[in-house]
Amino acid sequence: MAHPSQLGFQDAASPVMEELLHFHDHALMIVLLISTLVLYIIVAMVSTKLTNKYILDSQEIEIVWTVLPAVILILIALPSLRILYLMDEINDPHLTIKAMGHQWYWSYEYTDYEDLGFDSYMVPTQDLVPGQFRLLETDHRMVVPVESPIRVLVSAEDVLHSWAVPSLGVKMDAVPGRLNQTAFIASRPGVFYGQCSEICGANHSFMPIVVEAVPLEHFEKWSTMMLEDA
């Protein structure tokens, strides 16, 4: 989850998010260098003591400032496309979970082996235990085994929603009548928070997503317990 006064992204909890962080650093560095250069040029042009400032043309500089930006754009495009295709790779998931968006809660279905399904409502602010995170906690978390490729099929039962968990690098729109697939691997155990990312009505800001990555034995115990409770 985000920490106070955070400026950058949350720490990555999946390999894809790590790649996205590195790409963001790369693109931001290019942006910073170009902005510094432009700022320097502006200051130099404004503060010059020269009087002949109205040169009309120069072929060499025109070539430079056409070719160089094209090269920079290619340097940005290549890593970007690499990550794009990386995210789409067939990854042979160990588990498939369906995340269904409703107004205004998520429901998760683990139907690979047994019929396990449950709803995940936000814990209202007045019901929070001291120390819990306001507007982020849910009564049931989506538990997944750590270091396993997970496939999530996202859809909605009424209006558009979007299933997003920033630290896993995942965001997928939940469209009624459509199944959208996304996948992730939780590379470390922990609890990862996200919020609905498509406006869906009055309580759009109050239907968070909580993914809990645990070792496989714990996952098995949890799923057994959830099946018994149902």
Add this chain to the structure above:
Amino acid sequence: MLTSRALLRGLKSGFWRPLSSTSSVQAAHGKDMSPDVLDPSVPQYNNRLDTPLSDVPFVRNLNSEQRQLKEKEKGPWTKLTKEEKIALYRLTHELTYPEMRRGSSEWKTVLGGVFIFLGFSGMLVWWQRIFVFGEVPHTLSDEWVEKQTQRMIDMRVNPVGGFAYHWDYVKKQWK
């Protein structure tokens, strides 16, 4: 209704136009706005750093004293005194280079305006805080934030470089 429209028009032309137009601000800061200066269909005198000799001299209509000086200029220049040379320069040019480069005080007006608007916005924000905003949620109280921070440390939130990374788990204090 017609009186209010007339009033509005009067206010616009009598009060707002002279205040808000670029020409009025420039005139206040010393730019010459007389009509003959602004006629571009005849060659104009200009003070420009990159064109030292303008199309026409600054003083077009010489009086007799100035005409005498101009006659003297046709002779050897070594015979001219320093004051005469300066007077001849001032006949053909309005400003010297240092005078051209000297800036205006417009920046003080601009900065003052910026501060006034910033101050006004600050007043609005402060008024809002007192009269519009309600109480913050109870989860922002000190005890809650303390328990929440401890929970975030226990949960290893952002352990790579964000949050739990800065906590020393051995010494049980921030690094």
